[in-house]
Amino acid sequence: MPGMGAVAFCGENPGLRLFRAGQERPALVASWWRTAWSPRGTGQSVVLWTDGGADLPADLRGVYTGAPDLAGWLNATFTRHFPEFAGIDVDALPIRPTAFDGDAATVGWRHDGHRLELAWADELDQRVVRVDEFIDGSTGHDLSTVFCPCATASIRIDGHPVPLAPQVERGARPSSTAFLARCEVWTVSSPR
Secondary structure, eight states, X not given: OTTOOOEEEEEEOOEEEEBOTTOSSOSEEEXXXXXXXXTTOXXXXXXEEEOOOTTXXXXXXXXXXXXXXXXXXXXXXXXXXXXXXXXXXXXXXXEEEOOOEEETTEEEEEETTEEEEEEEEEEOOOEEEEETTTTTTTSSEEEEEEEEEEEEEEEEETTEEOSOBOOEEOSSSOEESEEEEEEEEEEEOOOX
């Protein structure tokens, strides 16, 4: 297609921000990358930040991955620019080698003797989103994805849910701080 840039990423990138009841600052922020193709190969990674509370200790923070080179590239190229991670030093998060299991809306892994699991459910909408020069051109990439805001999302530690929830707005165009991002494609921005 004329004017389209080179493909930089194909896959999925669900994300979430979960909150304690009555609080405006997220207790947990996560981005799950399922890479079907990239110039750095394929694989998965979960970027996880917590507020360090008793139920979400700071030692859970990290970039969980089976492909450290890919995860580092995704963080430097994309994740650090996401508004969900504003004020969070993604580059300072430790790389934590791991293997994943799950399905299209659930990812699980082991860390320090514990089982962690993120899950998304109750899709409110499905819409195609296209953003040229994502975040004011700071990434140098365009984004296209099928965006699916979710009414519920959770983190479980050793099978026990932590009492957190996304912020959800229902209506004609529902939104949520927890979403699935399917069929996601990032391309290098073309000269405009």
